[in-house]
Amino acid sequence: MTKDSFLVLGIGGTTRSNSSTELALRACLAAVRGFGVKTELCSGADLELPLYSPEDPGRSPSAQRLVELVRRCDGLIIASPGYHGSISGLVKNALDYTEDLRSDARIYFDGLPVGCIACAHGWQAASGTLTALRSVVHSLRGWPTPLGVAINTAETRFDGDGACTNAATAEHLKIMAAQVVDFVTTRRSGSSQTMASSVSAARTMAGRA
């Protein structure tokens, strides 16, 4: 498979379009495209979804698009602002919609690399939010990349074109994009099929135990 047949989905931002969180996410997705991989974005108004209700199978068009894109994607970048020390309700609600994938052959984020970005007005909330986001990704069976990106917006800004004022942050977003792309391309190669069947075999054995 060629790299341009892969899809990396970006989820995140705030209700405000062009928030720092959305611009950081867009910058990371631009880096993914720079490595030859396609991207899609669910941000801003795309995330203004009804509260996730497991008992109600009705889904808004935006919710259907989000779930379908998660179902189709080969990797993810997720970006949340730090609200009161953790991920925002908007982003958490969007992630709760992955519950609609609970009966899929590929459940939740199983086997997917996930790059995480947290933006807050200080290092404490930025770091705490990044840890919380990576923990949610783990619980959804995703593989957080070795590098996550915490951004302190008191020090770092994105201009109208999405360029970052902090060279180290810009570099970190590119490195994380590269880690997602590397994981996708490695996993889709022959060796990854060995890995996938090992996981499947391990599950079968666990089921029998």
Ligand SMILES: Cc1cc2nc3c(=O)[nH]c(=O)nc-3n(C[C@H](O)[C@H](O)[C@H](O)COP(=O)(O)O)c2cc1C
């Ligand atoms: C409801 C709310 C709660 C927030 N809580 C915190 C917080 O606990 N710590 C912090 O550093 N910043 C906090 N912030 C500031 C955001 O993290 C900050 O705006 C962040 O840089 C996201 O920027 P953005 O809205 O441009 O994406 C809060 C903002 C809002 C609106």
